[in-house]
Amino acid sequence: MTEAAGRAGVTEEQLRAWLVDYLIAQIGCAADQVDADAPLRDLGVGSTDALVLSGELSELLGRPVSAVEFWEYPTIDVLAAGLASGHDASSTPEPAAAASTPSGAATGDGADPIAVIGLGCRLPGDVEGPDRYWDFLSAGGCAIGEVPDDRWPQFVRDAGSAAALATTTRWGAFLRDVAEFDADFFGVSPNEAERMDPQQRLLLEVTEETLAHAGIAPESLRHTRTGVFVGASLSEYGYLVGSELGRVDGWSGTGGALSIIANRVSYHYDLRGPSLTVDTACSSSLVAIHLACRSLRSGESTLAMAGGVNLMLGPAVTRSFDELGGMSPSGRCHSFDAAADGYVRGEGCGVVLLKRLADAERDGDRVLAVVRGSAVNQDGRSNGLMAPNPAAQVAVLRAAYSDAAIPPRDVDYVETHGTGTLLGDPIEARALGTVLGRGRPAADPLLLGAVKSNLGHLEAAAGVAGFIKAVLAVQRGRIPANLGFANPNPHIAFDAQRLAVIAEPTAWPQRPHPRRAGVSGFGFGGTNAHVVIEQAPVPAAATLRDAPRDTSPAVTSLVVTGQSPERVAAWSATLADWLDGGAGAGVPLREIAHALDFHSPRSGRFGVVCARDRAKSDRSHVVL
Incomplete structure (x- = not known):
């Protein structure tokens, strides 16, 4: 030159x-x-x-x-x-294409906030439920490891090549025992259960746990306009089961279909609201949450289950991303760090229960956080089918905050997409700086984090994993660390864009407004989503829904139900552990009894423990 x-x-x-x-x-x-x-x-x-x-x-x-x-x-x-x-x-200029909000993309009035009233998740690292998830995040847990020895051998024998598998990335974040399923509990015959995609089975289990977390008895939802919106992208099980005609039977069609993943939940609980599986790749579950909120706002649904599920049953997809150079050779998602070298695939399931805030307050539901707004758009013709479009990312952020009627600079934290690619992270950071960083004091930057640094990239379930993390952080007033952040990505102008990555667990900054967070998800085909959440309002009266007012000493009966004596015994043991040393140690017995009586599923068998306090019980444990 x-x-x-x-x-x-x-x-x-x-x-x-x-x-x-x-x-x-x-x-x-x-x-x-x-x-x-x-x-x-x-x-x-x-x-x-x-x-x-x-x-x-x-x-x-x-x-x-x-x-x-x-x-x-x-x-x-x-x-x-x-x-x-x-x-x-x-x-951090404002791209011309993002200067105005697309017509119809936002309401602009923040109408009909949506309450989050229940959470459920099954994630790598032996994470089962939101409390375990929070403990895992707070401790700086990392669930990424080598592919389990027993995960892919059958696939290689039936349809693959051992040589190709040997050159495929060996890193991932995997669940244990994905083949296990309590078919009897869900009324599924053994033959049908064997043909069911494990993603269907996993979603059923996590949905049941989400309803329990919300204190909603499943039978109370029969014939209601409860919607089911589930992100899912892969149907590897259908391919594996159907690859040999001799193994195909009458259950193979429904067992391997993506559509049935959501429909199975609606069928099991006898729900009459919308039921759809959403596939926008890595943004699927966040788009599902967006659609659920829209359905609630329109009155199409009175309650909505939204989430996503992702399992890696074969190595083919990982192999494909390997060939594209997307997989991290170091086996970590180094989100926003100079060491960013690609991402690691992960699996899991998350479900959130949503309701219009006014309805939740009327019904006495426990509100964990509030969805204030959301938006979805597309990259269009970017620099390649799988290449992000900075202008489109700016546009979806502007649309989401217009929908929420919240000034972007009043958002404290964003749970980012944050895959840990050297240029993908700077593109996302630049869009965040353009919309949310503008107008902030240098000493008060927008805080960023990515749960992919803990769990890897859960793809169709990535958005809901980040959403649940953000809800827990907003609720508890503390932000978990972005793992492995040591040297900032040199292609991100953090100071100029008013951005900062959470390198250590951090108390939520004190603000003159409720705690607020954004959650981003980008599909590799170009579908972008962003959801805005806010700290739950303080309830007018801190009382349980329908809770008894009388607190005088009396015999309290704890009723535990199940479909068999063995199930009653197992559930009783779980309840005892929760009462003795778990989160229930300080909960009054009368409140526990009320929850078991009015907000738990009913079955044909039950056991009863009668007690005046935790130390002494009367004649107890009668199974009928």
Whole structure:
């Protein structure tokens, strides 16, 4: 590059010609193949090439040029025009395409806040339920490890290659015992259960736990307009079971269909609201939450179950992402760190129970947090099908905060998508800085974190895993650490964009408004989602729904139900552990009895413990 070329004042036409020459000389494009309107990725410019090219352009123009520019301006023509306009990558500008909210994308009045009244999850690291999840996050847990020895051998024997498996990433975040299922509890025959995708089984179990967390007896939902919205993307089990015609039977169709993942829940509980499986890849479960909130706001649903599920039953998808260079060779999601080298796949399931806030307050539900707004959009024709679009990310953020009627600078924390890729994280950070960082004091930056640093990328369940983390953090007033954050990603202007990553567990900042957080999810096909949540309002009266007012000493009866004496005994043991040393140690017996009587499922067998206090009980444990 000549000294003259490094001087300021390079025109758009000169930039266009320089870029064409660079692609021919450095990337190896033929002159007749360089299409100025084609995405740079289609012309062979990968992430590493983009970093080199950004340095060359910085020298040419005499000012910093970020590699993020190539995703904001994905073709030669628009890149030349954008750079010639004097755009400064460190100033977090507002892309023209995001300057206005798309028509119909937001209500702008924050109407009908949605209450979160129940949480359930099954996640790697032996995480079962929100309390275990919070303990895991608070302790800085990491569930990523090597692929279990017993996970993929059958797939290799039946349809794969041992040699290919040996060169596939060995890292992941896996659940234990995904083959186990209590078919009898859910009224499923053994033959049908064997053909059911484990994602259907897992979702049923976590949904049951979510209803218990909310204190809602399942039978009370029969024939109600309860909607089910579930994110799911892979149907590997259907392929495995159906790969040999001799193994196909009458249950194989419903057992392997993605649509049935949501429908199975509606069928089991006899629900009459909408029931749909949502597939937008990595944003699926967050889009499901968005759709559930819309359904509640419109009155289509009176209660909504929303969430996502993801299992890795074969190595094919991991192998594909390996070939694309997306998998982390170091086996970690280094979100927003200079060590970012790709992501690690994970599996799990999460479900949240949603209700209009006014209805939840009327019914005396425990409100854990409030969804104030949300938005969904698409990248359109970006720099490649799987490449993010910075302008679209800015647009979805603006639409979500318009829908929530909350100034973006009043949000304290964002649970990011944060996959831990060297350029994906800077693109997300830049959009957050543009919308939520603008106008903040330097001493009061927007706080960022990503649960992928703990669990890996749960794909269709990633959004709900981040959503539940954010709800727990908002509720408890503390933000867990973003694991492994040591050296900031050099392609993110943290100070200029008013951003800071949570490197250590941190108390929620004191603000003159309720605690507020955003949750982001981006699908690899370009579907973006963002949800805005807020601290739950203080209830007018801290009383249990329908709770008895009389607190005088009396004999209290704890009734435990089940479908068999063995189930009654197992549930009784779980309850005893919870009473003795768990979260129930300080809960009055009368409140526990009330919850068991009015908010637990009923079965044909039951056991009764009669007691005046925790130390003494009368004749007890009669199983009928």
